[in-house]
Amino acid sequence: MDRPSRREVLSRIGGGFGMLGLxxxxxxxxxxxxxxxxxxxxxxxxxxxFLNGGPSQVDTWDPKPMLTKxxxxxxxxxxxxxxxxxxxxxxxxxQFHRCGQSGIEVSEIFSxxxxxIDDICVIRSMHxxxxxxxPSLFMLNCGHILPGHPxxxxxxxxxxxxxxRNLPGYVVLCPGLPVIGPQLWTSAYLPGxxxxxxxxxxxxxxxxxxxxxxxxxxxxxxxxxxxxxxxxLNRMHMAKEGRDAQLESRIESMEAAYRMQGEALDxxxxxxxxxxxxxxxGEGDFARGCLIARRLVERGVRMVQVYxxxxxxxxxxxxxxxxxxxxxxxxxxxxxxxxxLKQSGMLQETVVMIGGEFGRTPSVEVSGLVRVQNxxxxxxxxxxxxxxxxxxxxxxxxxxxxxxxxxxxxxxVHPHDVHATILNQLGLDHTRLTYRYSGRDFRLTDVxxxxxxxxxx
Numbered sequence: 001m002d003r004p005s006r007r008e009v010l011s012r013i014g015g016g017f018g019m020l021g022l023x024x025x026x027x028x029x030x031x032x033x034x035x036x037x038x039x040x041x042x043x044x045x046x047x048x049x050f051l052n053g054g055p056s057q058v059d060t061w062d063p064k065p066m067l068t069k070x071x072x073x074x075x076x077x078x079x080x081x082x083x084x085x086x087x088x089x090x091x092x093x094x095q096f097h098r099c100g101q102s103g104i105e106v107s108e109i110f111s112x113x114x115x116x117i118d119d120i121c122v123i124r125s126m127h128x129x130x131x132x133x134x135p136s137l138f139m140l141n142c143g144h145i146l147p148g149h150p151x152x153x154x155x156x157x158x159x160x161x162x163x164x165r166n167l168p169g170y171v172v173l174c175p176g177l178p179v180i181g182p183q184l185w186t187s188a189y190l191p192g193x194x195x196x197x198x199x200x201x202x203x204x205x206x207x208x209x210x211x212x213x214x215x216x217x218x219x220x221x222x223x224x225x226x227x228x229x230x231x232x233l234n235r236m237h238m239a240k241e242g243r244d245a246q247l248e249s250r251i252e253s254m255e256a257a258y259r260m261q262g263e264a265l266d267x268x269x270x271x272x273x274x275x276x277x278x279x280x281x282g283e284g285d286f287a288r289g290c291l292i293a294r295r296l297v298e299r300g301v302r303m304v305q306v307y308x309x310x311x312x313x314x315x316x317x318x319x320x321x322x323x324x325x326x327x328x329x330x331x332x333x334x335x336x337x338x339x340x341l342k343q344s345g346m347l348q349e350t351v352v353m354i355g356g357e358f359g360r361t362p363s364v365e366v367s368g369l370v371r372v373q374n375x376x377x378x379x380x381x382x383x384x385x386x387x388x389x390x391x392x393x394x395x396x397x398x399x400x401x402x403x404x405x406x407x408x409x410x411x412x413v414h415p416h417d418v419h420a421t422i423l424n425q426l427g428l429d430h431t432r433l434t435y436r437y438s439g440r441d442f443r444l445t446d447v448x449x450x451x452x453x454x455x456x457x
Contacts, residue, residue, distance in 0.1 A: 037160065037427025042456075043390030044163070045297040045350040046156065046422060048305040049290065049334055050140075051326075052178045053314030054133070054383075056092075056360035056376055058405035059323055061384040062124045063096040063105045066403040067362050075363065075404065082377045083131040086363035089404065090376065093321060102395030109327035112335035118395040119338060119347065121387045121455055125399025125408035128358055128415055131378040133179050133312060136357035139415050141184045143444040150194070150435075152419060153303040154187040155444045157194040159433050160426060163300030166263040168197040170303045171296055173289040175202035176310035185305065189437040191245060196305070199268065201289040206268040267299050268292055280336040282329075285309060290333035294340055297350055314356055317365050318375045338388060351390030351422055359383025362404040381407040385418065390425045393457045413452065420449035425456070 058064050070076065071091030096105040099114035104122060106114035113120075128139050135145035142149040150158070153170035162169030172185045185196030203209045238244055270278065270291050281287040289306035296304050308314065308330060316322045334354060341347035360376035360383075367377075382401035388394065399411035420430040423444065430449050434441040 038429045038432055039427050041425065041427030043349050043351050043425045045301070045346075046153070046303040046353065046390075046426070047293045047297060047337070047350060048152075048303065048353045049293075049330075049337075050178070050305060050307045051314050051330065051354070051356040052137070052307050052309070053312030053316070054136075054356045054358045054360055054378055055314045055326075056316070056320060056323060057124070057379075057382065057384040057401070058360070058362055059092045059094055059320055060107045060110060060327075061122050061386070062401060062405050063092070063107075064362065064401075064403065064405045067091050067405060070404070082361050082363070082365075082379065084365055084367040084369065084377050086361055086377055087366040087373070088364060089362055090320070090364040090374070094324070100395060104395065104397055107327075109324050110331050112331045113338075116335055116338045116342075116388075119342065119388050120394055121392045122397045123385045123387065123399060123413050123418075123455075124382075124397055124401060125410060125412045126355070126359070126383045126385050126415075126418075127408045127412050128380045131358060131380040133315070133357060133378075136380060137178070137180055137184060140355075140357050142186075142188075143416065143419055143446055147180075147183050148188055149442070150188040150190045150444070151185045151196060152422075152444060153185060153196050153305060154190050154194045155423075155433060156303050156426065156428075158187075158190050158435070159423075159428050160302055162302050164263070167267060167296065167299055167301050169301060170194070170196040170305075171301055172196040172198045172305045172307070173201040173292060174198065174307035174310070175200055175285040178307045178310070179312050189442070190435055199292075201292060201306070202285050204271065204288070206265040209268050210264055263299070267295050270295070277336075277340070280332070280339070282332040282336075284329050284333075286330050287333035287336075290337045294337055297346065298344075315378075316360075316375045317367075317377065318370045318372045320360075320375050322375075341389060347389040349390065351392065351425055352388040353385065353418075353422070354388075355383075355385035359405075362406050379406065382409075385413075387418075387422075387455065390422075391457050392425070392455055396455075398452070398455060414448065416445045416449035417452055420445050421452050421455060424451045 058067055067089055068091040070089040072088050074088055094107045094109050096107055099106045100118040102118050104117045106117055128136050129145055130136060138147060139145050142151050157169040187195035199209055270288060281291045286308050293304040293306050314326055341350055358378055358380045361379045364373055365375050365377040366373050399408060399413055401407060402409050423430045423433060430443060430445045434443045
């Protein structure tokens, strides 16, 4: 046998070290996930029903008799500091009724959800930093007011992974895009495989919901051979050039897409539900999203987020009566989702979150931006959020705003606290779920957050 040349020897040595480097890189990729809960979890899944735009707390979950008393009159105290010019107090046009054995007052526009109030914890003292959509959306979704941080679903996916390798661990449902869009479900500096998978829920047929999932030109065996070849070539490239996080994410995405062919279309096919079930959820994109969310968590998806619609539909500066129309599209499906989860026993292991990025002012907006002066401006000082299932107490309210519903004054709750408490229910210590990036250990709750034990059963 001829002796190898000096160049061949160096090439083999380099290739050997390259493969060691690749093995190290792939090993590092494997350890990019902490490896399970820190302690025994109470819940396994999260469904986040996001009413984007900022629903009004005083017209839904936080009744204020004083607001009705002062309707059309100025606030008895100093003027409320709001983002835009506001005027007199605006009493709610909706009636509130005591619901369930707990007797919690719920607005008439959420009569279906009110029937499940004994399974719901109503936080009435939420607050956040700014009265603008973008920073508040980032805070509720990613734990920071600035872009560039992973979403809560990505953190959960990173910390716990998915229970079903044939489906994404984190799915986002929206008929189009909310304000900001993909940055709300980004994995940011976490590995790309943990980012949310957007599926537009404006179609009924799964082939249209998830387009181009199935390859119509070759069978699964041929696809498998093609994918194996691509993976081999990509790994050879990494062996030569070093670890590439984006390339690793693409490899994982191709593998996930291949695996999804066998289960995803079935999971998203709501036509397989009995007609009576579909009737309970009602019609429309949001109703379809709630039903799909249930089907996904039943199949092991870690987190599903359902946005109410495109843009910010609950942003009713002009006329708060629009809330009644929006509630008509969301009340039934949310109630049906809770009912189904409870009947199947899955509510015990699924946290259901309902809320928007902030609330609205108790005073009427009179700025030059509005056409009809019957609406409310943004309010970050006090608003409401609902939590159900996953070990949260039902039939309770927590915290309070002032007598007009403007500012949280009793047991104020920050989004960091909500995130910390939800992570706790999934067996994760929010102070230990970290990822080192740019010389710092980042986490969903930044450097704050407290688990609110009073909310837990």
